[in-house]
Amino acid sequence: MTSGSHMETAGPGSLRLVLTLAIAGLISGIAIIGIYESTLPTITANKARELREAVFKVLPGVSQMQQLVFRDGELVAAEELAKDEQAVYGGYDPKGNFVGYAIPAAGPGFQDTIGLLYGFTPKDKLVLGMEVLESRETPGLGDKIYKDAEFVGGFSALSIEPEIVAVKKGTKARPNEIDTITGATISSKAVVRIINETHNEWSVRLPQPGAEPPLGETEPVDTGEGP
Amino acid sequence: MDNLPWIFISALLVNNFVLTYFLGLCPFLGVSNSLETSARLGLATTFVMVVTALCAWVLNTYVLIHAPYLRLICFIVVIASTVQFIEMLIKKLSPALFRAMGIFLPLITTNCAILGLAIFATNRGYGFVEGIVYALGAGIGFTLALVLLAGLREESELSDIPKLIKGTAMNLIIAGILSMAFMGFAGLFSSA
Amino acid sequence: MKKQDNRSYDEFIKGIWRDNPVFVQVLGMCPMLAVTNSAINAIAMGMATFFVLVGSSFLVSSFRDWIPKQVRISCFIIIIATFVTVADYTLLALVPKVHKELGAFIPLIVANCMILGRQEAFSSRYPVRLAVLDAVGMAGGFLLALFSLGAIREILGDGALFGMKLFGDNFEPWVIMILPPGGFLTLGVILLFFNWFKLKKDEFLADVAEAERGG
Numbered sequence: 001m002t003s004g005s006h007m008e009t010a011g012p013g014s015l016r017l018v019l020t021l022a023i024a025g026l027i028s029g030i031a032i033i034g035i036y037e038s039t040l041p042t043i044t045a046n047k048a049r050e051l052r053e054a055v056f057k058v059l060p061g062v063s064q065m066q067q068l069v070f071r072d073g074e075l076v077a078a079e080e081l082a083k084d085e086q087a088v089y090g091g092y093d094p095k096g097n098f099v100g101y102a103i104p105a106a107g108p109g110f111q112d113t114i115g116l117l118y119g120f121t122p123k124d125k126l127v128l129g130m131e132v133l134e135s136r137e138t139p140g141l142g143d144k145i146y147k148d149a150e151f152v153g154g155f156s157a158l159s160i161e162p163e164i165v166a167v168k169k170g171t172k173a174r175p176n177e178i179d180t181i182t183g184a185t186i187s188s189k190a191v192v193r194i195i196n197e198t199h200n201e202w203s204v205r206l207p208q209p210g211a212e213p214p215l216g217e218t219e220p221v222d223t224g225e226g227p
Numbered sequence: 228m229d230n231l232p233w234i235f236i237s238a239l240l241v242n243n244f245v246l247t248y249f250l251g252l253c254p255f256l257g258v259s260n261s262l263e264t265s266a267r268l269g270l271a272t273t274f275v276m277v278v279t280a281l282c283a284w285v286l287n288t289y290v291l292i293h294a295p296y297l298r299l300i301c302f303i304v305v306i307a308s309t310v311q312f313i314e315m316l317i318k319k320l321s322p323a324l325f326r327a328m329g330i331f332l333p334l335i336t337t338n339c340a341i342l343g344l345a346i347f348a349t350n351r352g353y354g355f356v357e358g359i360v361y362a363l364g365a366g367i368g369f370t371l372a373l374v375l376l377a378g379l380r381e382e383s384e385l386s387d388i389p390k391l392i393k394g395t396a397m398n399l400i401i402a403g404i405l406s407m408a409f410m411g412f413a414g415l416f417s418s419a
Numbered sequence: 420m421k422k423q424d425n426r427s428y429d430e431f432i433k434g435i436w437r438d439n440p441v442f443v444q445v446l447g448m449c450p451m452l453a454v455t456n457s458a459i460n461a462i463a464m465g466m467a468t469f470f471v472l473v474g475s476s477f478l479v480s481s482f483r484d485w486i487p488k489q490v491r492i493s494c495f496i497i498i499i500a501t502f503v504t505v506a507d508y509t510l511l512a513l514v515p516k517v518h519k520e521l522g523a524f525i526p527l528i529v530a531n532c533m534i535l536g537r538q539e540a541f542s543s544r545y546p547v548r549l550a551v552l553d554a555v556g557m558a559g560g561f562l563l564a565l566f567s568l569g570a571i572r573e574i575l576g577d578g579a580l581f582g583m584k585l586f587g588d589n590f591e592p593w594v595i596m597i598l599p600p601g602g603f604l605t606l607g608v609i610l611l612f613f614n615w616f617k618l619k620k621d622e623f624l625a626d627v628a629e630a631e632r633g634g
Contacts, residue, residue, distance in 0.1 A: 017490050024494050028300065028501040035505045036296040039512035046515045108233050110414050112242055113351075138413070139577075140594045186414050247599050252448035253532055296508070299526050300500045307496075339449045339530035346523040391614050395445050399607030406600040 055089050055102040058119030058129035060156070062091035062099045068213060070205040077213050088202065090213060091119070098212040100128055105198035109190040112136040114145070118155065118195050122209045127164070127195065130155035142187035151188065154178040160199060166192040231360050234353075238364030240412040244340050245372035246405055251340030255373055256398050258334075265377035267324075268335075269370025271313070273363065275335055276344050278309050280362035283345040284355050302345045310336045340369055375405060430549050434556025440533045441564035441606075442613050447533040450524050451565060452602035458581050461569025463517045465562030467510065467525060471502040472534050472558040473551060476542040480550035483543045495538040496529070503529045533561065571605055572596045 055065050067087045069078045081087055089102040100121035106113055115134030118127055132146035145151060158164060159175040166189045169179045180188035207213075244250045251272070259265050282305045291298050314332045318325045335341065344365050348358045379401055388397065440446045447468075454464040475498050479486075486494045507525045510518045518525070528534070537557055542550040573579060576596030578586045595601050 017487055020485070020487055021490055021493060021497075024497045028497050029297070031501050032296045032300075032504050035508045039508045042512040043508070043515075046512070050515070108237070112237070138594070139597055140592065249449050249451075249453040249599065249602065250527075252452070253446075256445070256448065296504060299504050299507075299529060300497065303496055303500055303529060307493075337530055337532055337535065339527050342530050343449075343523060343527055346526055350523060391618065392611060394610075394614065396607050396610035396614055399603050399610065403600045403603030403607060406603055407595070410598065410600065 051089070054117050054131045054133060055091055055119075057131045058102050058117050059091035059100045060119075060128060061093055063094045064092045064096070064215060065089050065102070066092075066213075066215060068101075075205060075207055075213060090215070092215045096215045098214070101202075101206065103198060103202055104133075105194045106134070107190065107194035107197060109135065109145075109194075110137055110142050110184075110186045114187070114190055114194060116191065116194065118198075120160065120199070122206055122212075125159060125161045127155050127158040127160055130191070130195070132191075137184070137187045141184045144181045144184050145187050145191050148181050151179070151181050160195075163196045163199075164192050231357065234357055235360050235364040236415060238361050239368040239371070240409065241415055243368045243372055243409050244343070244365045245369055246402070246409045248343065250343040251338050251369050254334060254338060255376065255402070256395060259373050259377040259398070260380055262374060262377045262381055265373040266370065269366070269373045271332065272335055272338060272340065272369055273366025275306070275309055275313060276341055276362040276366040276369075277359055278313075279306055279341050279345055280348055280353075280358040281355075282309070283348060284353070284358045287349055298349065302342060306341050306345070307336050340365070372405065376402060379405075427549070427552050430552040431556040431559075434553065434558070434560040435563065436560070438557075439560040439564060440557050441561060442610065444533070445610075446536060447531045447561060450527060450531060451568065452599070452606060454521055454524050455565055455569035455572055455602060455605075456597040457520075457573045457577070458566060458569040460517070460520050461565040462562070463510070463514070464521055464524065464528075465558075465565040467506045467521075468528055468531065468534070468561055469555075469558035470506050471499060471528050472537065472561075473554045474502045475499045475534060475538060476550045476554035477547060479538045479542040480545060480547045486543070491543060492535075492539070495535060495543075499534055499538070500529050533557065568602075568605055568609070571609075572601055576601055 052065065056062055066077050066089070067079065067081075068075050068090050069081060069085050069087050071078065071082075071085070075088075077090070078087070086104070088104070091099045091102055093099050100119050102117055102119050104115070104117050106115040108114075113134065114132065114137070117131045117133055119129040120127055130152060135143065135146065137143050137145060154172075155178065157175075158178055161176060163176065165174075165177045166180050166185075167173075167177045169182050171177075172179050178188075178192065238244065242248060245252065245255050254268060254272075258268055279302075283302060286298075286301050286305065291301065310332060314325075317332070344362055348361055353361055376398065380398065383397070392400075434440065438444060441448075441451055450464055450468070455461045475495070478498050479495060503526060506528070507518075510521070510525060537554060541553050545553070570580060573581075573596075574585060575593045576598075578584055578590045578592045593601075596605065
């Protein structure tokens with residue numbers, strides 16, 4: 001059996017040990033930084049594209065968007081977020097007119113956290129769409145919150161005044177009610193609760209209808225194509 | 228976003244690190260033949276987890292913002308150092324405990340549950356307190372799973388088990404049933 | 420020592436069946452069960468682990484004369500972690516959807532005892548060619564194990580393979596299979612078969628030995 005490593009009788013000195021580790025660390029660092037820098041453009045582009053697609057799904061008719069943060073008491077367009085700052089996204093139609101906000105929300109669902117994005121127009125106080133971004137709900141049951149077209153569709157033109165109410169399937173009567181999914185009531189109600197809670201937080205920060213930040217203060221994210 | 232009781236109970240029961248996330252399986256299957264050893268290993272792991280969560284938060288907040296790609300290496304270094312440090316601490320404070328725990332301490336280093344904890348906490352953006360609560364829940368949940376399996380294994384020692392099933396196969400099937408039982412905890416926190 | 424050709428083949432093939440890291444050595448469990456809820460996830464994880472194991476073995480074996488014994492574990496970990504980080508970012512850039520499915524388990528490849536174990540037991544002691552063959556065999560065996568587990572769980576739990584529905588709409592999938600308990604149970608049953616196989620083999624060998632003694 002060939003053995004590659006050989007034992008020196010005195011053992012390597014501390015300098016040798018430290019040097020070996022340092023060199024290994026250095027080479028490792030270079031390799032990691034290299035891969036990071038070379039993949040950064042692709043990764044950033046992917047993230048931006050995913051976000052764009054989600055925003056366009058929840059705000060129909062939108063083809064441009066920009067990031068908005070609540071800073072110093074008002075909603076302003078911003079490219080960079082400071083720590084602990086949360087963002088919403090403003091959606092604009094091809095002419096640059098404001099259509100609605102896409103607001104990220106998250107909270108506990110049945111199994112684990114559900115992350116979603118919902119579109120909201122302050123003019124009529126309507127939710128325009130809902131897109132689940134992250135979920136670990138039970139496959140075949142809870143995962144219907146994004147697989148059941150009827151449930152997802154129920155979020156277009158859903159009134160949020162005074163809040164969304166989840167009702168038993170088939171009993172939707174008012175504009176702010178939505179049918180839950182049979183067999184996935186808890187997950188459905190979690191989605192509704194998450195949107196209500198997040199909206200309570202954000203509704204006080206949103207400016208009056210008509211006073212939304214106009215497009216163009218930062219670099220608008222434009223696909224070129226429509227939603 | 229996440230409130231503290233939910234974080235704790237979720238890590239402990241609903242999304243148990245061993246039975247739901249499949250972390251920490253090496254000690255889970257390898258060491259759980261004795262109830263006492265399992266309990267001790269679990270507690271040591273919990274301690275390492277809390278310290279790791281703390282260090283991960285410090286690293287994330289002050290260092291890794293500038294170099295996110297170094298996250299993995301930093302975490303590993305932190306975990307290895309913590310385990311080394313605890314080993315020395317236990318050796319000094321209680322030689323008897325050190326003898327009893329023996330080889331298990333270095334094993335904690337390769338326990339994916341600890342690295343997993345650091346990574347999950349980072350991905351979820353947990354702050355200082357949330358991180359510690361999460362680590363406590365995860366560690367106690369890990370201990371719970373270990374102790375449960377150890378208890379079952381000790382009981383089964385007395386039974387006549389066909390040679391075919393003995394060993395890891397049986398442990399895995401028991402673990403599967405335990406995992407199913409823990410699934411019952413889902414929905415614990417939802418307001419119906 | 421066997422002839423070089425036989426030796427190489429042996430080093431390679433042992434990882435696939437005889438010393439399969441998952442089914443025989445029972446290593447690398449954590450990722451095994453977590454990412455095998457579908458065949459495509461299993462293969463992605465298998466490929467990532469393949470890259471890390473072969474790369475690390477190559478480097479460790481190449482530098483085995485230069486790494487002092489006292490710091491060898493730390494060096495192994497640095498090398499492995501570097502490869503894992505590279506794999507992580509590469510997957511994130513090339514296949515973001517798969518990366519999202521695998522989630523935190525890509526960085527966790529670092530904690531896969533199989534990889535560190537191979538460096539310690541083999542790559543640090545043998546020439547590059549043998550070390551790489553061993554790594555390829557082990558990683559191949561790991562990939563096969565992952566795939567078989569993932570395929571079984573996806574077929575039974577979702578009625579599909581690689582996302583394509585196999586059975587008609589009337590098939591009621593066994594959802595538990597793609598949930599955590601399914602992972603434990605499937606692997607347990609597979610190990611059961613390995614045990615059975617081994618028992619039969621031992622019986623056969625015992626019978627042969629007895630026949631030789633009696634005859």
